[in-house]
Amino acid sequence: MSAARDEPTSTEPTIAEDAALARELADATGALLLGLRDDTGPGRDREYRGDAEAHRFLVDALRRHRPEDAVLSEEGTQDPAPRRGAHRLWIVDPLDGSSGYGRGGDEWGVHVALVVDGALVAGAVALPARGELADSDTVAPVADSPVDDRRDLLVTISRSRPPVELRRLAAVLPVRTVPLSAAGVKTLAVVDGSVDAYLHSGGQYEWDNAAPAAVARGAGLRVTRLDGRPLPFGADDPYSPDLLIARPAVHEAIIEALLR
Numbered sequence: 001m002s003a004a005r006d007e008p009t010s011t012e013p014t015i016a017e018d019a020a021l022a023r024e025l026a027d028a029t030g031a032l033l034l035g036l037r038d039d040t041g042p043g044r045d046r047e048y049r050g051d052a053e054a055h056r057f058l059v060d061a062l063r064r065h066r067p068e069d070a071v072l073s074e075e076g077t078q079d080p081a082p083r084r085g086a087h088r089l090w091i092v093d094p095l096d097g098s099s100g101y102g103r104g105g106d107e108w109g110v111h112v113a114l115v116v117d118g119a120l121v122a123g124a125v126a127l128p129a130r131g132e133l134a135d136s137d138t139v140a141p142v143a144d145s146p147v148d149d150r151r152d153l154l155v156t157i158s159r160s161r162p163p164v165e166l167r168r169l170a171a172v173l174p175v176r177t178v179p180l181s182a183a184g185v186k187t188l189a190v191v192d193g194s195v196d197a198y199l200h201s202g203g204q205y206e207w208d209n210a211a212p213a214a215v216a217r218g219a220g221l222r223v224t225r226l227d228g229r230p231l232p233f234g235a236d237d238p239y240s241p242d243l244l245i246a247r248p249a250v251h252e253a254i255i256e257a258l259l260r
């Protein structure tokens with residue numbers, strides 16, 4: 001190997017280092033939220049404190065570990081000016097599924113993702129009350145098995161806001177819906193194979209789906225909008241209209257059914 005190739009070309013962290021940091025911070029924020037949950041009674045006060053305290057902890061930790069980078073958090077400023085054109089942008093949801101967290105269920109999570117020059121490169125999802133933690137770099141690959149015609153396709157959807165496209169999908173494919181709360185919970189259900197797809201429409205924000213999308217892609221799943229276009233990341237407006245996460249064979253079958 002030449003001397004020139006031994007020279008470090010950049011002081012920027014590697015993608016594996018960023019994914020490991022995302023995992024570490026999602027896990028630590030989750031631990032804080034578990035502690036707060038155990039110290040408070042169920043209700044709105046727990047929910048609001050969870051949102052605020054997880055945000056403060058996570059954003060402070062990112063500032064310490066990656067002082068040069070921009071951060072977009074659900075609980076932070078929505079003014080695009082400070083992050084516009086940022087080379088490296090962390091997109092975080094310190095507490096996704098906050099109403100469930102307030103009530104005391106286990107369908108809530110912490111999302112930490114990194115976008116570099118507009119491309120989603122790393123992310124981690126923690127589901128602390130379920131003891132689950134996954135990151136884009138170390139998540140196990142999902143096998144791309146074909147659609148099984150002998151059974152219904154299991155499609156996880158929002159518990160509170162089911163997508164209107166279900167009717168169109170069910171007219172073409174045999175579908176059984178699995179309502180779950182929180183985007184990370186639904187995404188990890190696709191990753192662990194307990195469902196075939198996660199379908200959402202009617203709106204979301206980049207903090208809701210950036211880290212889940214990173215983990216899903218790391219596992220070899222396909223992540224797009226419902227018309228097959230890529231999801232937007234790092235836009236001035238963090239609104240993200242709809243999404244589909246599934247293994248490639250299922251993704252193709254669903255997109256084809258929706259575009260008929």
Ligand SMILES: Nc1ncnc2c1ncn2[C@@H]1O[C@H](COP(=O)(O)O)[C@@H](OP(=O)(O)O)[C@H]1O
Binds near residue numbers: 093181202203208
């Ligand atoms: N129609 C919609 N408009 C805006 N946000 C939505 C939405 N549907 C779902 N979301 C957000 O996406 C996350 C997952 O939702 P769901 O559990 O219904 O699938 C939630 O984030 P928060 O819990 O962080 O607010 C929720 O607010």
Ligand SMILES: [Mg+2]
Binds near residue numbers: 096207208
């Ligand atoms: Mg959210």
